[in-house]
Amino acid sequence: VPPVSAGWPKLLLEVWHVDWWGRRGLAGYGVCHVPSAPGCHRLACVTWRPRPTRGQRLLGTGGPQLRSPEAAVAGAGDRFRLRTEAAGTVRLQLGVLPRHLGRFGVAL
Numbered sequence: 001v002p003p004v005s006a007g008w009p010k011l012l013l014e015v016w017h018v019d020w021w022g023r024r025g026l027a028g029y030g031v032c033h034v035p036s037a038p039g040c041h042r043l044a045c046v047t048w049r050p051r052p053t054r055g056q057r058l059l060g061t062g063g064p065q066l067r068s069p070e071a072a073v074a075g076a077g078d079r080f081r082l083r084t085e086a087a088g089t090v091r092l093q094l095g096v097l098p099r100h101l102g103r104f105g106v107a108l
Contacts, residue, residue: 028087047087
């Protein structure tokens with residue numbers, strides 16, 4: 001698989017869950033690159049979430065969320081001020097069919 005460039009598409013995942021009482025809450029965010037090679041690919045996307053405060057944990061009010069989920073696409077170095085925790089892994093099976101990439105100056 002050729003290396004992924006900075007402008008290559010990424011998948012931004014925002015994973016939600018529903019608790020026993022039907023309340024929805026954020027489970028985590030994840031980002032993974034779309035493979036550049038055609039075909040079927042299996043991806044493992046590691047997710048994370050902002051760490052809730054002790055009060056939020058005790059009261060069960062849910063954890064914090066990003067105002068702009070697109071901020072999750074930024075590298076980990078850009079999230080250095082956030083306190084985060086691991087939220088699991090999402091496994092994807094993705095079919096890639098690159099077309100007309102020459103129009104955008106991409107040669108595979």
